[in-house]
Amino acid sequence: MIQFAWPWAFLLLIVPWLIYKFCPPALAAEEAALWVPNLSPFGETRHQQVQRKGRWQIPLALLCWLLLVGAAARPQWLGDPIELPVSGRDLLLAVDLSGSMQTKDFKLGNETVDRLTALKAVAGEFIQRRVGDRLGLILFGEKPYVQVPLTFDRHTVQQLLNESALGLAGERTSIGDAIGLAVKRLKAGEGKKQVLILLTDGANTAGQLAPLKAAELAAREGLKIYTIGIGADSMEVRSFFYRQTINPSADLDEKTLTAIAEKTGGRYFRARDTEQLAKIYAELDRLEPVVRDRDVYRPISELYFWPLAAALVGALLLILVPQLPSLSSRRRG
Structure with a gap:
């Protein structure tokens, strides 16, 4: 079917009538200054010539105006609905x-990184x-905050994650408050299944909400949480006099x-x-997707040209x- 994106443009159709109604004819204004005692020497006047030759021009001019107004109204062809x-x-x-x-206990290639x-x-x-x-x-430390709200823009999420800096949210860890904030952000979500992936290398040392209490709230709202404890089991520390092997993940609260x-x-x-x-994230890739209501899309083709x-x-x-x-x-002459 055909629709018009800007149907109000059809109000311009009355502009020629307004000009005809309220503006004086150009030919009448020009010929009013010409006074002659007899018209016989002139034969057919210019005004009569214009009237005879302009019988097709006025309808064509009106048709052109109608076409211009129709183009300004942006006609569009609305296709059949497609379910996505x-x-x-x-x-x-x-x-x-x-x-x-x-803590630098991870390797990327041959380089030791934090x-x-x-x-x-x-x-x-x-x-x-x-x-x-x-x-x-x-992102969370002593306090959590939403760095990126829910979006389909994966590039922005990755970019803002890459721009995050250590200590930006404080030195301590508030796991419970981070879960509570996630519950709050996902509570009004449209999806039937909602997932939180929480990654930490320590224990809950800050915040107002206990982690297990926050987990109960998450379970009540249907939020599934995957937790990842990060950190090596052993790390060699060098000093001026000796080397010592320590456990850099001693504070990790796996329980x-x-x-x-x-x-x-x-x-x-x-x-x-x-x-x-990397293997953990590959495992998380196999989570079952949530099927939401189908979106209906109707293709639109512009016809104004x-x-x-x-x-x-x-x-x-x-x-x-x-x-x-x-x-x-002129050619004959």
Whole structure:
């Protein structure tokens, strides 16, 4: 079917009538100054010539105006409705930015990097694979905050994750508050399944909400939480006199992270190096998608150029056809 995007443009159809009604005729104004005692020497007057020759020009001019107004109204061809199935889920990433994430116990290639740098590298690839999901990003330390609300724009989520910095949200860790913020952001979501991926390297040391209490609230709202504990089991520390092997993940509260995942129907993962972290994200890729209501799309094709082209052809005829007799007479002469 045909529709007009700007139907109010048809109000311009009355402009020629308004001009005819309220503006004096141009020919009458020109010939009013010509006074002669007898018309016989002149034969047919110019006014009579215009009347005889202009019988087809006025309807054509009106048709051109009608075509121009029709083009201004933006005619469109509205195609048949097409159903587009939308699959995916509302998925939030909660990333720990506390001071302990600066521990350099991960490797990227041959380079030793801190935990946050390794997380950015692996999580960036995971984000780009989440086609069809609405993604969001929560950063937390002493206090959590939403860095990116739920969006289909995966590029923005990855970019703002890469721009995050250690200590930006404080030195301590508020796991419970981060979960509570995720529950608040996902509570009004349209998806039937909602997922939070929480990544931390420590224990809850700040915040107002206890992690297990936050997990109960999440379970009540149908939010599934996957927790990831990050950090190596051993790390060699060098000093001026000796070398010492320590456990850089001694503060990691695996018991609480496991309980959070179990309460919400999720799962706890342990990432001791970059390779394990990549495998965890590959496992998360196999989450079942949420099927939402189908979106209906109707393709729209613009048609304004057809009446616009016809009006241009008509305008050319109005300009060129009256010039043909004079051009032919010049050639004869």
